[in-house]
Amino acid sequence: MFSEKVHVMNHPLVAHKLTILRDKNTSVKDFRELVSEIGMLITYEATRDLPLTTKVVETPLCKAELPTLAGKKFAVVPILRAGLGLVDGVLRMVPSARVGHIGMFRDEETLEPHVYFCKMPKDVADRDIIIVDPMLATGGSADAAITEMKKRGCHNIKLMVLVAAPEGIEHLQKVHPDVDIYVGAVDDHLNEHGYIVPGLGDAGDRIFGTK
Ligand SMILES: O=P(O)(O)OC[C@H]1O[C@H](OP(=O)(O)OP(=O)(O)O)[C@H](O)[C@@H]1O
Ligand SMILES: O=c1cc[nH]c(=O)[nH]1
Numbered sequence: 203m204f205s206e207k208v209h210v211m212n213h214p215l216v217a218h219k220l221t222i223l224r225d226k227n228t229s230v231k232d233f234r235e236l237v238s239e240i241g242m243l244i245t246y247e248a249t250r251d252l253p254l255t256t257k258v259v260e261t262p263l264c265k266a267e268l269p270t271l272a273g274k275k276f277a278v279v280p281i282l283r284a285g286l287g288l289v290d291g292v293l294r295m296v297p298s299a300r301v302g303h304i305g306m307f308r309d310e311e312t313l314e315p316h317v318y319f320c321k322m323p324k325d326v327a328d329r330d331i332i333i334v335d336p337m338l339a340t341g342g343s344a345d346a347a348i349t350e351m352k353k354r355g356c357h358n359i360k361l362m363v364l365v366a367a368p369e370g371i372e373h374l375q376k377v378h379p380d381v382d383i384y385v386g387a388v389d390d391h392l393n394e395h396g397y398i399v400p401g402l403g404d405a406g407d408r409i410f411g412t413k
């Protein structure tokens with residue numbers, strides 16, 4: 203099946219919220235809130251390996267040496283547009299992260315990704331990267347985004363998605379085996395238009411209400 207770099211959330215809260223998200227009758231407002239909440243829950247898993255150090259704190263009872271984050275520097279990188287919906291969920295967990303944007307759309311005919319915008323923090327090569335996008339379908343967009351970050355000198359890259367097709371995960375494992383992938387759910391297949399089934403439709407349109 204998938205390698206140990208693929209982390210599928212097996213959590214009742216994620217499963218429950220994803221089911222509401224998938225419902226075609228869920229409103230734009232609820233859809234947006236759920237994307238953000240699931241993003242926050244997946245960030246919890248994606249940051250499980252963060253290094254800790256200790257510091258001495260005086261509690262009301264005594265002095266104690268206690269764990270604290272070792273201060274790794276992060277950048278969260280949404281793939282525009284739909285990835286924007288996940289940014290505030292990540293930032294609520296990792297508030298000091300910088301944000302870099304990659305604008306990319308998928309040609310509806312060829313399914314090839316096209317980059318139209320890229321703006322990164324200056325020191326992005328020194329940061330751990332979390333690329334975020336609700337959907338991993340063929341994997342073309344995530345592949346191109348990861349390649350772009352590697353070109354800029356980034357080497358510790360994670361990808362966070364809400365719903366993935368097995369085809370997309372398999373593609374990324376071949377071309378970027380070093381990247382950890384955090385997935386809300388792995389769906390059944392891609393249809394002939396490159397949409398994930400059962401999926402949730404077009405994530406960008408549902409977040410921004412453009413259809
Ligand atoms: O794995 P892939 O086959 O590349 O497909 C997934 C991509 O398609 C969607 O973006 P879309 O092109 O619809 O752009 P949008 O976010 O502006 O709606 C989605 O948000 C991913 O970026
Ligand atoms: O199912 C899909 C596939 C690509 N992009 C989406 O938004 N949804």
Ligand SMILES: [Mg+2]
Binds near residue numbers: 404405406
């Ligand atoms: Mg879209």
